[in-house]
Amino acid sequence: MIHNEVLDCIRARRSTRQFQERQIEAEHLDAILEAATWAPSGGNCQSWLFTAIQNKDILTKINDLIREGLQRWTPDDDYPSKLKAKANAQKKDHHFFYHAPTLIIASNRPHYQNAMADCALALENIFLAAHSLGLGSCYINQLYWLRNDPEVRNYLFELGILKEHAICSSAAVGYIGKESSAPLRKDGTIRIIK
Template sequence: MNEVLKTIRNRRSIRSYKPDQIKEEELQAIIEAGIYAPTAHNDQPWHFTVIENKEKLDYISKKCKELMAKSEIDWVKNMGLNPNISISYNAPTLIIVSGKKSAMAPKVDCSAAIENLLIAAQSLNIGSVWIGLLTFFFSLEDEVRKLGIPEGYEPYYGVALGYKSSDKEVVAPKRNLNVVNYIK
């Protein structure tokens, strides 16, 4: 099996990080991988907001959890109420991926970019996790405006990045392989 396929198969969502910031060249390589994702009509409709400031990350987590605590979905509400949980899992870096609203398929394109970010991080032995719960924070328009996301762009998801707190291999959940039909 080639290295790309191995990297894809070995990638896991990591939720425990060392406090050390990842190296600038690693961050740039990961972002560049995101920029090289495929897009509808080559729109390249993404914008990446990189947050490495711990106080800002803690603030985003706090505001997000305040809204989650009001959710009618029990597991979301419980996460919001849990004082031991950080939305970005205390990762030292968070990339918020936003899409140009006027593009053909910005959410799909940004999702492809996120997958590239995750695979690139794995290839560099950097932990990552895709964070959808940030949508609670994104509902706070005044807060989102403070992030400097360009006009006409909408934040969709976040990607937490950092060095894994443990070298222990995370076992992959069993995959359902019975999801393909062939027409020949």
């Protein structure tokens, strides 16, 4: 197995689901957001928008909107995480981004086929950059599921995210409260044809 800083960072990054309360340093946030903008993008569009939120009241409001939105929402399939999120939405104290002090929402311009692909690549840059700085992070999908929820969109609009924008995903970032263990890698997912 080859070891170097990048490969070891890729292997060691985990999804954090318990964060410390303290905020991340401003220069770390800048570095993570800059890393996002260095991701590849279809046709070099760079049409993404990364909205980082560190205000406690706004984060609480977003969590409330997610909880209320999920109660109204009907999943379009029986994907277990969606069913679990619906059940969690019944719990008043459930926090969908684990009380992370920073949430970065990735959105993209409307009617752009590569919107999700570009933002997903940028998010992985965010996760790896965060890990390299000693921070934890987690992909948070609920805002994507609720991308057409009028109440969620009205509030995101107040935060400067245009209603036509495609909400792709979000990243919770903060100091790790509890380490996550590494899931085993599944066999049979790689083929090499020579």
